[in-house]
Structure formats: C-alpha cells, structure tokens
Amino acid sequence: MGHQACSDAMLIHFTGFIMAHCLPWRDLWHELMMCVPGNCPLCLARTPAAWLCEGCSQAVCGSMLFGGPRCQVCALLLDRFGGCSDCRHKAPEFHSVVAAFDYHFPGSVLIRQFKQGRRYLLAATLAELLIPRLQRLQAATSGATILVPVPASLPALRQRGFNPAGEIARHLSRRLSLPYRNVLFRSKEAGPQKLLGRRQRYERVQSLYGLRNSASLSGCHVWVVDDVLTTGSTLNAVSHLLMQAGAASVHGVVLARTPLSL
C-alpha cells in the first residue's frame, strides 16, 4: 500500500514535470493525471489523480459555497445588516477574492499537510477546488490575465523547500492556460506574522514587498495567488504596488479564507 502510494506520487510528479514544460500538452497532461489512480488525502478513498473525493470536497468547501452571503470584495460572511465590517474599516485596494474554502476543519488539516507536512503535491489537489470559480471569472474578464504568486519568506523557503503560493499558481497556470510571473519579491525580511494581532500585521506588511518588471503588468488583470488569506494585509499591500504599476484590476486567489472571528 505504502509502496503503491509512493510510486503513484512519483509518477504524478514526473508526468507533471514533463508536461508542464510543453504548453500544447497541458490538456493531455490533465487527462493523463485523471487516469493515474491515487487516494483522497482526507479519507484515503481511491480517486483519480489523488483529488479529494466528492464527500470530502463538500465537507471542505461546503461553508464557502452554502454558508450564507459573502462580501463580493473580501469573501468574508456579511454581517446581519448585509454589510462587511472588515471592508468598511480597511478600504481594500483589490477588486475581489476567490477562495475555495474557509480556514477551519477539515480544510485546515489539508493546509497543514501541504505546508508544515511539506506535501507539495497537494498543491494540485487543493488548487483544483478553485477551477470552476476561476473559469467563471476568466470568462467574465476581457483582456490579458496573469497569475502572480506571493513570495515566501526566506526562512519559510529554507524550512519547506518550496513556496506554497508558487506551487498553486503553477497548477492554475497549467489548467487555465494563463501565464504565471514571479514579479513580486520581498524587499526585506520580517519575523513570523502569526503571533501578531491584525493591526500590527497590517502596519508591518506595508513595506515588505517590491515589484520587478512592472512595465509588463500595464493593462493586465492580475490574480495574486496565495495559500491562506487572513487579514488581507499582504494582498492589500501588493495590490497597491500592482495598481500603481498600471494593472487593470487585482484579484486575490487563495485556497482558504480565515473567518473574521479567528
């Protein structure tokens, strides 16, 4: 069983690497992935390409899809007056957020496996949950769209060996045939954010990021890709840079959205 899972994972990785570098083969690569058997990462049921099974997909995405009306901009649940208390105070510079699920159980388990457990192949499984909604956004957008991952900090890169946002963006790029560009960089390093309060995070992140080759962004719709959106401070800071560089619009594309109460 363990040996089988290992060879499945190696086959998926090898096939993905070969096909990702041949643009005309993207669709074939996806079809091929669907023929490779794997296991649902939550319940271990046999599934194509180790995607989530139907039941686990619903358990992970259910609250986002059916949990009540959401803010059109930041994807938080609206308050009882039909407004978004977060956007009222922050005036976001991004235009919308597409999130696959709320950051709580069982989706949080998958995020931990992906990041702390360094299971980078989960990027494809999790990013796949975003595809139907991104296809709708893509169809409603005219003009060039590019994917831009949020860069990881150096300590996180050293610890994990990969940038989670980069792996998600790579999968979305293959599936949606959209270009993917590493134009964002960290202009300085800061300590971990998770111990800070919302206001402290917001203030610290303002000067954390920079932009290279900004001329190439002029007139483009930019989808900023990250794993989890918590306060929106990172997305807001990079949206400011991207809009200053002439982007037509900026949308956050994340696996998980942290509910306001956490």
Ligand SMILES: [Zn+2]
């Ligand atoms: Zn399952």
Ligand SMILES: [Zn+2]
């Ligand atoms: Zn909002």
